[in-house]
Amino acid sequence: MEEQVLEGKLVSASKTVMTEMIMPNDTNPMGNLMGGYLMRWMDIACAVCAARHTESLVATVSVDHISFHEPIHLGDVITLTAQVTRAFNTTVEIFVEVSAADITGANPRQSNHAYFSFVALDKSTGRPIKVPPVIPITNEEKKHFEVASRRRELRLILAGKLKPENALELRHFFTEFK
Numbered sequence: 594m595e596e597q598v599l600e601g602k603l604v605s606a607s608k609t610v611m612t613e614m615i616m617p618n619d620t621n622p623m624g625n626l627m628g629g630y631l632m633r634w635m636d637i638a639c640a641v642c643a644a645r646h647t648e649s650l651v652a653t654v655s656v657d658h659i660s661f662h663e664p665i666h667l668g669d670v671i672t673l674t675a676q677v678t679r680a681f682n683t684t685v686e687i688f689v690e691v692s693a694a695d696i697t698g699a700n701p702r703q704s705n706h707a708y709f710s711f712v713a714l715d716k717s718t719g720r721p722i723k724v725p726p727v728i729p730i731t732n733e734e735k736k737h738f739e740v741a742s743r744r745r746e747l748r749l750i751l752a753g754k755l756k757p758e759n760a761l762e763l764r765h766f767f768t769e770f771k
């Protein structure tokens with residue numbers, strides 16, 4: 594059967610920006626945003642971005658390391674910016690950055706960032722489907738794009754889905770120590 598070729602799409606076409614104000618229900622006993630709520634919003638912003646790029650239903654497959662650098666306080670406003678970095682076969686990698694400020698915009702700071710992976714799913718069968726390639730334009734987009742294949746190999750190795758000796762780019766890191 595002939596392989597389906599999908600047209601590439603710009604990163605800007607699916608870029609997703611989401612804003613939330615931290616309310617009392619979102620906080621921990623110290624009055625700061627609870628990490629789990631932030632992860633939920635990160636997942637939503639990334640899912641919208643992935644669905645816009647793939648024009649399909651998507652499901653989260655994996656989330657790379659997340660650390661929290663700065664506490665976010667009650668009444669602060671956070672902005673989540675999600676952008677696609679690269680498409681593989683049936684998955685896309687999304688980069689999300691979170692910044693915080695008070696409601697007037699004062700005291701702006703970067704809070705954290707992470708990479709999320711989503712699989713595109715067929716509406717009727719629920720099975721993975723092919724995703725359109727990403728066309729990186731800016732230097733930042735190109736950098737994210739280039740390194741994405743290494744991040745993918747690492748997460749597949751850690752998930753036990755790829756043998757280190759079969760990793761094209763990271764093989765040496767694992768086999769040198771044998």
Ligand SMILES: CC(C)(COP(=O)(O)OP(=O)(O)OC[C@H]1O[C@@H](n2cnc3c(N)ncnc32)[C@H](O)[C@@H]1OP(=O)(O)O)[C@@H](O)C(=O)NCCC(=O)NCCS
Pocket residue numbers: 652653654655681682683684685710712721748749752754
């Ligand atoms: C994602 C899922 C469809 C993969 O099923 P599978 O039978 O392993 O399918 P495949 O092996 O063909 O993998 C499909 C894609 O997922 C990727 N993948 C699978 N496991 C992965 C992992 N742990 N990390 C990153 N990517 C992963 C594969 O590399 C492949 O990507 P590619 O096609 O772009 O190369 C299946 O694990 C699933 O349905 N998971 C639940 C998703 C979900 O419900 N998310 C919400 C969580 S509550």
